[in-house]
Amino acid sequence: MKGDVEDAYRLLHPRPVVLICAGEKPNVMACSWITPVCDEPFMLAVAIWKENYTYDIIEKTNEFTVNVPPPELVNSVWIAGTKSGRELDKISVCKLKVSRAKKVKTYVLDDCLANMECIVEKKVEAGDHVVYISKVLESYADSTAFSKVWKKDILLHLGGRDFVVFGKKIQPTIEK
Numbered sequence: 418m419k420g421d422v423e424d425a426y427r428l429l430h431p432r433p434v435v436l437i438c439a440g441e442k443p444n445v446m447a448c449s450w451i452t453p454v455c456d457e458p459f460m461l462a463v464a465i466w467k468e469n470y471t472y473d474i475i476e477k478t479n480e481f482t483v484n485v486p487p488p489e490l491v492n493s494v495w496i497a498g499t500k501s502g503r504e505l506d507k508i509s510v511c512k513l514k515v516s517r518a519k520k521v522k523t524y525v526l527d528d529c530l531a532n533m534e535c536i537v538e539k540k541v542e543a544g545d546h547v548v549y550i551s552k553v554l555e556s557y558a559d560s561t562a563f564s565k566v567w568k569k570d571i572l573l574h575l576g577g578r579d580f581v582v583f584g585k586k587i588q589p590t591i592e593k
């Protein structure tokens with residue numbers, strides 16, 4: 418028997434949660450509605466709620482970085498995902514270390530396992546969100562954490578306050 422589902426987005430979770438950093442004076446927000454959409458050139462789609470400060474910044478700058486946090490940063494992810502940069506300097510409150518990005522005019526988060534530098538190519542209106550289809554100009558990762566596949570746990574968002582860490586790796590048992 419099937420029942421109606423409230424918050425139907427949860428049916429498509431868990432999803433990796435990342436920290437989006439944007440702005441010349443950098444701000445971070447948590448984001449789990451992000452997905453690869455093109456291989457060559459490598460492009461992402463990121464859905465950003467129009468009420469977010471990050472939306473205002475990306476509208477002005479057209480660029481941002483995607484930072485993959487380790488599970489230990491779950492409290493920072495929660496703050497980045499529940500407080501607005503309009504009211505709080507989240508980078509300073511969370512004691513996040515930042516470095517200048519190489520190709521875009523904002524910052525990457527040093528404590529994250531991987532970083533991607535992105536420039537917006539196209540905007541798609543999606544109700545109360547905007548989907549930014551964005552080209553990845555640079556990507557780099559901690560080689561002890563990632564080499565072709567993740568070797569360390571990453572954080573996935575189930576919904577609300579619930580997160581899981583990367584599960585047990587399995588492979589299909591059939592050939593090809």
Ligand SMILES: Cc1cc2nc3c(=O)[nH]c(=O)nc-3n(C[C@H](O)[C@H](O)[C@H](O)COP(=O)(O)O)c2cc1C
Pocket residue numbers: 434444445446447448449450451464465466467468469470471472494495497498499500501502503574
């Ligand atoms: C785990 C998690 C994932 C989130 N994913 C998204 C997302 O994909 N898109 C979005 O617009 N907001 C998302 N949010 C909400 C924003 O992070 C939140 O509104 C934040 O306060 C925005 O910060 P800002 O105003 O400084 O940009 C998420 C929040 C959490 C906790």
